[in-house]
Amino acid sequence: MLSRHPDRRRRAVLAVLASLVLALIVAAPSRADVAAAEHHARTWHVAVGQESRDKAVQGMAFLPGEVWINVGDTVSWRARSAEIHTVTFLPPGQRLPEFNPVDHRQIRRQGGQTHDGRTYLNSGIMSTMPKTGLDAPSVGTYQLRFTRTGDFVYYCLVHGRAMKGTVHVRPAGTAYPHSQAYYDAQARHEAARIIGHGEALWQRTRHAATDDHHVFAGAADDTAMVMRFIRQEVTVRVGEKVTFDMARNAFYVPHTVTFGPEPSSILAPPIGNPAHFRGGQLHSGIIPPGKTFTVTFEKAGTFHYICVLHDGMGMVGTVTVRR
Numbered sequence: 001m002l003s004r005h006p007d008r009r010r011r012a013v014l015a016v017l018a019s020l021v022l023a024l025i026v027a028a029p030s031r032a033d034v035a036a037a038e039h040h041a042r043t044w045h046v047a048v049g050q051e052s053r054d055k056a057v058q059g060m061a062f063l064p065g066e067v068w069i070n071v072g073d074t075v076s077w078r079a080r081s082a083e084i085h086t087v088t089f090l091p092p093g094q095r096l097p098e099f100n101p102v103d104h105r106q107i108r109r110q111g112g113q114t115h116d117g118r119t120y121l122n123s124g125i126m127s128t129m130p131k132t133g134l135d136a137p138s139v140g141t142y143q144l145r146f147t148r149t150g151d152f153v154y155y156c157l158v159h160g161r162a163m164k165g166t167v168h169v170r171p172a173g174t175a176y177p178h179s180q181a182y183y184d185a186q187a188r189h190e191a192a193r194i195i196g197h198g199e200a201l202w203q204r205t206r207h208a209a210t211d212d213h214h215v216f217a218g219a220a221d222d223t224a225m226v227m228r229f230i231r232q233e234v235t236v237r238v239g240e241k242v243t244f245d246m247a248r249n250a251f252y253v254p255h256t257v258t259f260g261p262e263p264s265s266i267l268a269p270p271i272g273n274p275a276h277f278r279g280g281q282l283h284s285g286i287i288p289p290g291k292t293f294t295v296t297f298e299k300a301g302t303f304h305y306i307c308v309l310h311d312g313m314g315m316v317g318t319v320t321v322r323r
């Protein structure tokens with residue numbers, strides 16, 4: 001029918017084209033809109049810690065380690081590991097304290113929702129595990145809005161100088177050097193490197209663990225921690241000793257060797273006599289840096305033990321004692 005009226009058809013086609021062009025113009029953002037959007041406060045995401053699938057290897061890094069944001073933006077940190085960490089900003093002049101697991105200013109949230117570079121701000125204990133054994137609930141996320149320009153360094157109180165990050169805050173409206181997608185890709189790459197580093201450390205430690213009377217209580221350097229007894233299963237004879245050794249923790253990570261019922265607190269002092277172990281409860285307490293804990297087995301049997309701090313990550317072992 002239209003073919004018999006070419007003019008009308010042409011007009012109809014032109015009308016459709018015109019409306020399409022108009023629709024495109026309306027849909028496309030103007031330059032002014034783009035500029036306005038850049039002034040909108042944004043939220044940037046940073047991962048806290050990282051771990052292997054089996055949780056044996058735990059990393060000590062904020063990823064990405066550095067972000068460039070603008071005044072008014074928010075940084076949102078999310079726990080990515082069972083191992084505990086904090087996000088902590090110290091006021092100017094305050095020194096990084098030693099980690100104290102019973103200090104509520106360290107293990108519980110401190111400060112408000114905004115960062116101005118002047119006050120002590122602390123996330124509290126961050127972990128993917130709801131219960132960490134400390135006298136504080138763990139948190140999965142922590143957010144701060146930044147209100148002043150500057151380069152702000154923050155730390156994990158648990159891992160000290162081995163684990164720090166920086167938030168660079170620039171005036172509102174400054175063009176961002178990187179997108180979140182860029183940071184995410186960088187974080188994935190770096191997490192894989194850290195876990196690979198920890199796996200290699202674990203393997204070297206396994207190669208060094210050749211004696212059933214000598215078990216390494218974890219391994220660590222200032223990049224990664226291995227939350228395993230190495231070797232995990234050993235066999236000795238009645239009357240023989242097994243020494244649990246912290247020597248492979250170049251970066252100090254507290255561990256315990258705990259047979260029998262778990263003490264009521266992860267910070268409990270030693271329980272039982274390791275010189276005459278015949279089963280039941282035996283707890284090393286937190287083993288100090290570089291120290292060992294030696295147990296003499298006076299009874300045949302299969303004795304399971306745990307690290308009360310890291311059993312949730314699989315840090316458990318077995319000593320089989322034969323006649």
Ligand SMILES: [Cu+2]
Pocket residue numbers: 218227254255256307308309310311315
């Ligand atoms: Cu442990």
